[in-house]
Amino acid sequence: MSTAIRVLVIHGPNLNLLGSREPEIYGTTTLAEINSTLEEAAVNRGAEVSAFQSNHEGALVDHLQQEAPQAQGILINPGGLTHTSVALRDALVGTDRPVVEVHCSNIFSREEFRHHSYVSGIAVGVVCGFGPRSYTMGLEALLSHLSDSRG
Numbered sequence: 208m209s210t211a212i213r214v215l216v217i218h219g220p221n222l223n224l225l226g227s228r229e230p231e232i233y234g235t236t237t238l239a240e241i242n243s244t245l246e247e248a249a250v251n252r253g254a255e256v257s258a259f260q261s262n263h264e265g266a267l268v269d270h271l272q273q274e275a276p277q278a279q280g281i282l283i284n285p286g287g288l289t290h291t292s293v294a295l296r297d298a299l300v301g302t303d304r305p306v307v308e309v310h311c312s313n314i315f316s317r318e319e320f321r322h323h324s325y326v327s328g329i330a331v332g333v334v335c336g337f338g339p340r341s342y343t344m345g346l347e348a349l350l351s352h353l354s355d356s357r358g
């Protein structure tokens with residue numbers, strides 16, 4: 208008997224503010240609403256998610272080191288760390304788990320400094336620009352990838 212696929216959902220700095228500010232860029236959906244939508248979507252596919260948000264780079268690295276061994280894949284919106292953090296990229300590689308990167312906004316239609324991501328090169332795929340739906344699309348893609356690779 209196989210156990211349920213477990214996905215770590217990681218939200219980086221400032222994403223706790225979703226729904227409360229800058230709605231013209233990030234929409235009005237809160238992080239709690241995104242997490243519960245992901246939980247429901249996962250359960251419908253016989254999987255489970257475990258969500259974590261931090262404003263601290265080291266806390267995100269610690270969480271990945273501690274929790275990834277108990278998970279099969281990682282869905283991450285690294286927030287502003289997308290464009291700055293070698294440490295987060297290294298921690299993701301260190302998990303040896305497939306990573307899907309998501310962003311609410313289309314980072315390529317925004318300022319030039321957002322066009323480069325330290326995570327994309329080690330991710331199996333990237334979804335951006337669809338608001339909170341980027342997360343559900345990313346989860347779907349990650350679960351499909353995991354079931355392909357489970358055979």
Ligand code: CA2
Pocket residue numbers: 220221222224225226227228229233284285286287288289309310311312313314321
């Ligand atoms: O579009 C995304 O999801 C981003 O990862 C969001 C990051 C940004 O630095 C990336 O370039 C793209 C910023 C997260 C900040 O979230 C806020 C939400 C509401 C109000 C203020 C900030």
